[in-house]
Amino acid sequence: MKVIKIDKQNWTGGIDKSRENYQIFGPVKDKEHFVFKKLNLKEYPDMENALSVLSPKSILFPQSEKILAASLDESQDDHHIMKRVATDYSPRAVIGIMPCDAKAVQLVKLNFDTDDYRDPYWCDAYEATTFVGLAVNKPSIYDFTLSMGSGPFAEEGLDVLLVDCKDHFLAKVLSEKGDAFLKASGFTSEADADKSAKLINEIKNQAEKAIDAEKVKTEKLKEKSLLELHGASFWEDLSFSCINCGTCTFVCPTCWCFDIQDETKGKKAVRFRNWDSCMSPLFTLHASSHNPRAEKVQRVRQRFMHKLKYFVDKYDQGTMCVGCGRCVVHCPVNIDIREICNTMNSYEAEQA
Amino acid sequence: MKNPYMPYPVRIDDIQIATEDRSLKTFKFVFLNKEDEEKFSYHAGQFAELSIPGKGEIPIGIASSPTEKGFVKFTVFKTGVVTSYLHDMKAGDIMGIRGPLGNWYPWEMLEKGKNIVIIGGGFAFTTLRSSIIYMLDPANRSKFGNIDVIYGSRSPGMLLYQNELFEWEKRDDINMNITVDGTDDPDWKYNVGFVPTIVEEKAPKADPDTYAIICGPPIMIKFTQPVLEKLGYRDDQIIMSLENRMKCGIGMCGRCNIGKELVCRDGPVFTLEQLNMTPKEY
Numbered sequence: 001m002k003v004i005k006i007d008k009q010n011w012t013g014g015i016d017k018s019r020e021n022y023q024i025f026g027p028v029k030d031k032e033h034f035v036f037k038k039l040n041l042k043e044y045p046d047m048e049n050a051l052s053v054l055s056p057k058s059i060l061f062p063q064s065e066k067i068l069a070a071s072l073d074e075s076q077d078d079h080h081i082m083k084r085v086a087t088d089y090s091p092r093a094v095i096g097i098m099p100c101d102a103k104a105v106q107l108v109k110l111n112f113d114t115d116d117y118r119d120p121y122w123c124d125a126y127e128a129t130t131f132v133g134l135a136v137n138k139p140s141i142y143d144f145t146l147s148m149g150s151g152p153f154a155e156e157g158l159d160v161l162l163v164d165c166k167d168h169f170l171a172k173v174l175s176e177k178g179d180a181f182l183k184a185s186g187f188t189s190e191a192d193a194d195k196s197a198k199l200i201n202e203i204k205n206q207a208e209k210a211i212d213a214e215k216v217k218t219e220k221l222k223e224k225s226l227l228e229l230h231g232a233s234f235w236e237d238l239s240f241s242c243i244n245c246g247t248c249t250f251v252c253p254t255c256w257c258f259d260i261q262d263e264t265k266g267k268k269a270v271r272f273r274n275w276d277s278c279m280s281p282l283f284t285l286h287a288s289s290h291n292p293r294a295e296k297v298q299r300v301r302q303r304f305m306h307k308l309k310y311f312v313d314k315y316d317q318g319t320m321c322v323g324c325g326r327c328v329v330h331c332p333v334n335i336d337i338r339e340i341c342n343t344m345n346s347y348e349a350e351q352a
Numbered sequence: 353m354k355n356p357y358m359p360y361p362v363r364i365d366d367i368q369i370a371t372e373d374r375s376l377k378t379f380k381f382v383f384l385n386k387e388d389e390e391k392f393s394y395h396a397g398q399f400a401e402l403s404i405p406g407k408g409e410i411p412i413g414i415a416s417s418p419t420e421k422g423f424v425k426f427t428v429f430k431t432g433v434v435t436s437y438l439h440d441m442k443a444g445d446i447m448g449i450r451g452p453l454g455n456w457y458p459w460e461m462l463e464k465g466k467n468i469v470i471i472g473g474g475f476a477f478t479t480l481r482s483s484i485i486y487m488l489d490p491a492n493r494s495k496f497g498n499i500d501v502i503y504g505s506r507s508p509g510m511l512l513y514q515n516e517l518f519e520w521e522k523r524d525d526i527n528m529n530i531t532v533d534g535t536d537d538p539d540w541k542y543n544v545g546f547v548p549t550i551v552e553e554k555a556p557k558a559d560p561d562t563y564a565i566i567c568g569p570p571i572m573i574k575f576t577q578p579v580l581e582k583l584g585y586r587d588d589q590i591i592m593s594l595e596n597r598m599k600c601g602i603g604m605c606g607r608c609n610i611g612k613e614l615v616c617r618d619g620p621v622f623t624l625e626q627l628n629m630t631p632k633e634y
Contacts, residue, residue: 067357070405080405080446081361081384116617117356117602226611230631257606260357260599262408269406271357276605283607284597284633287432290570292596292610292633302609302633310612 003200004171004182005191006162011169012044014185015095021184022130023092025059027052036094045096047164049136055104055253055326056097060125064274067121067260073267082271087121093130093181100143100150100322102131102157104253107322110315111256121273130181133158137203139210142325144338146208147216149318153204163200170196216338217345218319221312228349229309230301238340239300241333246277248303248327248335254320257283278302304340356602359403359448360388362424366443370427372509376475377439378415378427381449392452394418395459396482397593397621400451401601402426402438410434411598411616414452415478417485419492424449427478427512453601454620457483457565457591466561467497471576473504473547473568477512479593480567484520493525500556504531504547504572508540529554548575551583558584565591577624587625594620594627594634610634 006014015024019041026045027034034046036056068082105126112122136143136152145151155161159178162169170191173179182188249255259276262269276283279300284293293299311320321337328336362381370376379402383389392400394414401409410432416425430439441447457479462468468487472480480503487496501520505511511530521528521542531543531550543550547568556562564580566573573592580590596608596615603617611630613619622630 068405072406080448082359082403082405082448084355084358111604111606114603117604119604120355120357227629227631230611256604258599258604260409260605262404262406264406271405276607278606286595286597287435298633305611306606306609310609314612 001193001197002173002179003191003193003196004173004187005189005196006169006171006187008167008169010187014187015044016041018093018181018185021091022181023088023090024095025056025092026095027056036097047096047134047162049098049134049138049164051098051140051142051324051326051329053326053330054251055101055324056094057101057104057108057253057256059092059094060105060122060129061108061256061258061275064272065121066270067273068271070269071267072264072269082269084120085270087124089124089128091130092128093132095132096134096162097131097158098136098324099133099152099154099156099158099161100145100148100324101253102133103150103154104157104322104324105131106157107254107317107320108256110317130159130177131157132160132162132178132181135161135163135200135204135207137164137207139207140325142328143211143323144216144325145323146211146213147218148321148323150322152207152211153200163203165199165203170200172200216323216341218308218341220345221308221319221341222316224309224344224347225349226309226313229344229347230305232347232349234343234347235297235301238304238335238343239297242279242296242300242335243333244279244281244296244299245332246279247330247332248337249277249279250275251326251330253322253324253326254307278306300335304337304344307337308341308344357450357600359401359409359450360392361385362447362449364441364443364445364447365423367441370512371475372507376427376429376512378425379438380423380425382423384446389422392424392449394452395456396486397456397479398452398454399479399601399620400424400426400449400453401598402428402434403448403450404434404437404441405448407437408434409450409599409601410438411453411595411601413479413482413593413620415481417482417489419486419489427475429475450601454616455618457621462563463492463495465495465497466563467556467559468499469555469562469564470499470501470503471547471551471555471564471566471568472502473572474506474510475512476567476569476593477503480565481513481516483565484526488520488523488526497561498527498556499525500527500529500554502529502531502547502550502555504533504543504545504550506533508532508535508537546575547572548579551576552579555580555583558586558589563589563591565593567593587628588623590624592622592624592627594622596634
């Protein structure tokens with residue numbers, strides 16, 4: 001494993017150098033909150049491990065994205081024929097992404113990149129992106145990544161893992177993409193492999209100790225009966241306080257559901273893809289006015305069943321939750337996916 | 353791999369009013385690029401997104417049969433933004449079709465000499481029409497055993513594809529049972545009664561080689577299911593086609609799921625045996 005040592009005094013210079021070849025995305029403070037965005041010149045990613053309000057999923061999956069367009073002007077030869085909208089897919093690097101958010105990208109990939117169909121917008125953005133993660137030295141009290149197949153130092157989905165070692169970063173090179181980014185940034189000073197591995201392990205062990213991995217349990221979800229969990233009586237209680245605001249779905253790094261809508265302006269028609277939310281009754285409303293998930297309890301159940309049972313059964317790759325804790329932090333009525341997960345995991349069907 | 357959101361450009365070749373209340377119209381589309389017709393190779397039971405630039409898309413079952421060449425047909429009920437706009441469009445207008453999407457009736461298994469019972473109600477007869485045309489094609493008829501059809505609507509004028517229905521009535525290689533809920537037409541020479549009742553009276557009894565394909569409004573399905581059970585049909589011999597709200601049609605946008613199955617990609621065709629394993633969110 002190649003490890004590069006980056007002195008912090010060289011950090012901003014390296015980022016500036018990388019801009020010659022990459023668009024740079026990263027977390028910055030916007031008023032009191034952290035957001036992921038495309039960074040302008042002289043803007044640098046905040047490397048404080050702060051939990052951004054929204055996950056970085058929008059870098060590959062914008063909240064609103066033009067996908068197709070057509071002219072409605074009948075004097076044009078190609079009127080009413082839709083074409084793909086040009087988008088900039090030049091190389092981009094996401095710097096300071098948390099390891100669990102990088103794992104989330106891999107889970108979302110299962111949806112957008114399949115054997116039958118490939119979503120070209122998401123996949124092209126994914127291929128253009130280098131993921132430069134920042135290990136979480138001090139996990140927050142909301143972090144339950146270790147229960148969800150990730151962790152503060154997890155490497156899945158990352159091209160580089162940066163570890164903050166006070167006056168320098170140690171950068172674990174995890175892929176060719178990562179190697180290319182570090183070279184383009186001028187970060188080439190190799191650290192002693194054994195020594196740095198030892199140091200990284202020490203910090204990692206310290207970080208992992210801060211998370212109680214036993215607090216959230218998932219190991220029995222797979223063996224539970226899907227229909228019994230769906231029919232469980234606890235959903236009424238768990239959904240009671242929900243106001244269906246959709247915050248959980250928007251802040252979630254793995255929520256990938258979307259809507260497709262058309263707009264016209266003058267003689268131009270554009271087809272958009274927008275984030276959508278299973279918390280909205282409109283999500284499933286038929287034109288006939290029939291709605292298979294008309295009731296709040298059905299929608300709340302859908303969200304948690306999707307993440308913690310349907311996904312588990314369909315892909316056999318763990319839960320569709322990486323334990324980032326955003327929905328726990330931001331839910332206005334304190335619905336806690338950790339409790340719901342434990343309830344589902346320990347559920348025994350009621351006796352008939 | 354091609355962009356699955358990109359519709360094939362088509363021209364509306366013909367529009368026919370399908371029912372007496374004018375709420376349904378049958379649209380015949382021709383592909384602007386001949387090679388797209390090849391790419392749009394489909395099976396009876398599949399659907400497609402009809403795509404109107406600036407208005408949106410609607411998932412509609414394909415009413416034409418794979419054996420009908422040179423065009424594709426869809427029968428559309430006027431109900432929302434896109435269908436209302438489509439009903440006002442004219443022959444010659446350009447729009448798009450995206451597909452074919454979803455799975456289809458299990459022809460590979462059915463074509464091994466199985467007897468088929470088609471049960472349809474109201475305007476859910478589109479992919480059933482496709483199936484009947486497909487099975488009656490001279491190249492295919494010998495692959496099937498008996499073909500029984502029970503199709504009903506509110507009144508004679510609400511039956512889809514009336515000319516074809518009455519033509520099929522005259523044939524001896526398909527056993528038609530047309531019915532209406534009621535009529536004041538003294539010359540009506542077919543059945544009067546709800547579909548489940550006619551199924552009980554006219555459908556063949558279950559047999560290991562007999563399969564029922566059902567499409568209709570939820571109320572018809574609800575009352576037909578117990579009748580088929582009474583006739584001895586197993587759950588895996590009852591084949592149904594579901595509808596749910598859809599956007600992408602390719603299993604990505606997330607709204608049409610019933611449990612872990614996506615109606616657009618894992619369906620729309622399921623056996624009752626499969627549906628018994630999923631939450632009833634349709």
